[in-house]
Amino acid sequence: MKKILISLFFILIGCNSQSKNSNTNNKGIGPVSEVIFDEQINQNQAKSGEKMFNQLCSSCHMINEESLGPAIKGVINRRSPEWIMNMILNPTEMLQKDPIAKKLLTKYNNEYMYNQNLIEEEAREIIEYFRTLD
Secondary structure, three states: OHHHHHHHHHHHHHHHHHHHHHHHHOOOOOOOOOOOOOOOOOHHHHHHHHHHHHHHHOOOOOOOOOOOOOOOOOHHHHOOHHHHHHHHHOHHHHHHHOHHHHHHHHHOOOOOOOOOOOOHHHHHHHHHHHHHOO
């Protein structure tokens, strides 16, 4: 019995870490295939990103709690930076084809994320701001 419980414990841990890894390894669908973070947060980018977030995103996304969309705090640990940028830049296709985005769409009552027509540099500034929240 003890061996069975130990085996089940390791199976559950393995399944849980595989799920987390698949979420953070998924790069999504869109123009961004690689994002490399500098060790230090770029404060200028983060300030620009915070300003854009407050203007364009804060009506649906709150920092610490769910609203019309997911809470932003911790998103850098839940998703790959490529996935986040592709969601910002290509929300329509992501919500139609990406398995994680489709689950989120269902969870949040089919509230579509609007395409804000940002460029990659602006999306990069927003995720640099997200890095300051963790």
